[in-house]
Amino acid sequence: MNSRMIGRRSFLASTAALGALALGGGTTGCAPSSRARSTAATAGGLPLTAVNRTGRHAAEPVYMYVLGVDPATGAQGHVTADGVFVPCAASDNGPDGFTDYAIPFRDSGDAAVALPKMSGRVYFSIGDRLRLKVVTDGNGRPALQYPAGWVATDPNHRILHDWIEFTHNDAGMFCNTTAVDMFSIPLAIRLAGTRTQTTGTLVDGGRDRIFAAVSAHPDFARLVVGDRLRVIAPGHGIEAGLFPADYYDSYIDAVWDRYRGTPLTVRTDAGTYTGRVTGEHLSFSGGTRAPASVARPSTRDVLFCDGALAAPNDGVTGPVAAILGAAFNRSTLLSHASQPVTDPARYYREGVTNHYARAMHEAAADGAAYGFAFDDVAGHASYIQDGAPTSVTVTLTPF
Incomplete structure (x- = not known):
């Protein structure tokens, strides 16, 4: 992966700050710190504006949440409406057991905040506030539970919500929309700086197209939650018993059979490698240092881009x-x-393929989406960056 990317792989794993945002439903520790407002995180606030253009939900309340990690202290917390990062604490939980970190949208239909230098997510919910809870992790530190809309027992399961991911630091602003876990609210990012860039915009009727495309495939149809409340990624569908755990098995077997006798060439920035299957492993040679062999993956490994x-x-x-x-x-x-x-016209042409990711790309105005964690390979992810950003706008686009 290109080291500049903050896609799902590096967003969750490359640094302690980003790693704090574990996949939904988990808890993530906040480094010990005082409750004092962080001046280090507040320096260099980037104007962030969120605009509600959903149309159908124009009369419903919309809430924004800026959650993440202060790089100066490692503390996890939230950004207030006045652009100040505040570490999380158990005392933030109210009588109902949940925090209230929401930044409401104004009557004008937007919300604004100065974004501190930090890594995190900007969540949006429509019609109700998110149920975020501060708990204690195994080391006795405050930890924030994030929404997991793909889990039926999660308190946010019936709430319409979605998010973008970002890193704002001295090197600039790095941000992306994501459908790695689920898709619900169509979000578009406009990043201004050395030039103006956009990503995440759907074609007209794009949200309906996504739900229709996923619903049309027998193996994927059960990933649609409620009356088009959201569609969850197939990996989470396996966990929920809504998607076949052996979906990719026949394709994986065919790949393993082919490359027992045929070499597979993989080109990377570090060199070109040649692989052949021996037993249950795909082993590579070439370059100055050969990569480790890759074990036969499972369907889950493919969909989560994990395991093997x-x-x-x-x-x-x-x-x-x-x-x-x-x-x-x-x-x-x-x-x-x-x-x-590298040619997207060659993607998703087999019967066994990630039709969920295909639907996301087909509905994107620029063809870019994060339909799975490695979607940044060959540059097809909904990711933008700027080394001298001046503003960022997130639009909740029409339903």
């Missing part, structure tokens, strides 16, 4: 695993013995 396809930040095995993970999700391994395939 986990991408360590080692510059060798990591990029190879990422490229293989993308190729499995895009189903290009049987048709192309040289990876990565």
Whole structure:
């Protein structure tokens, strides 16, 4: 993976700050700190404006939450409406057991805040406030439970919500929309700075197109929650018993059979590697340092880009695993013995493929989406960055 990216892989794992935002439903520790407002995190606030253009939900209250980690202290917390980062504390929980970190939208239809230098997420909810709770982790530190809309027992399951991910630091602003876990509210980012960039905008009727495309496939239809409240990613569908755990197995078997006798070439920034299957492993040679062999993945490994396809930040095995993970999700391994395939017209053409990710890309105005964690391979993720940002706008686009 390109080191500049803050996609799902690096967003959750590359630093302690980003790693604090574990996949939903988990708790993440806040480094010990005072409750004093952080001057270090407040310096260099970037104007962030959120605009409600949903139309159908124009009369319902909309709330924004800026959650993340102060890089100066490692403390996890939230940003107040006046642009100040405040570490989380158990005392933040109210009588109902949940915090109130919401920044309400104004009557004008928008919300604004000066974004401190930090890494985190900007959540949005429509119609109700999110149920966020500060708990204590195994080390006795405050920890914030994030929404997990794909879990039926999560207190936010019936609340319409979604989020973007970002890192704002001395190097600039790095941000993306994401459907790695789920899709619900169509969000578009406009980043101004050395130039103006946008991502996340859907084609007209894009939200309906996504739900229709997922619903049309028998194996994926059960991923739609409620009356088009959200659609969850197929990996989480396996966990919830809504998606077949062996969905990719026949494709994986075919890939393993092919590359027992045919070499697979994988090109990375660190060199070009040639792989062949021996037993249950795909072993590579070439370059100055050969990557570790890759074990036969499971369907879950493919959809989560984890397990056998986990991408360590080692510059060798990591990029190879990422490229293989993308190729499995895009189903290009049987048709192309040289990876990565960069032409999106070649993606999702097999019967067994990630139709959830395909739906996200087909509905995107620029074709970019984060439909799975390795979707940044070959530059197809809904990610933008700027080294000298002046403002960022997130629009909740029409339903």
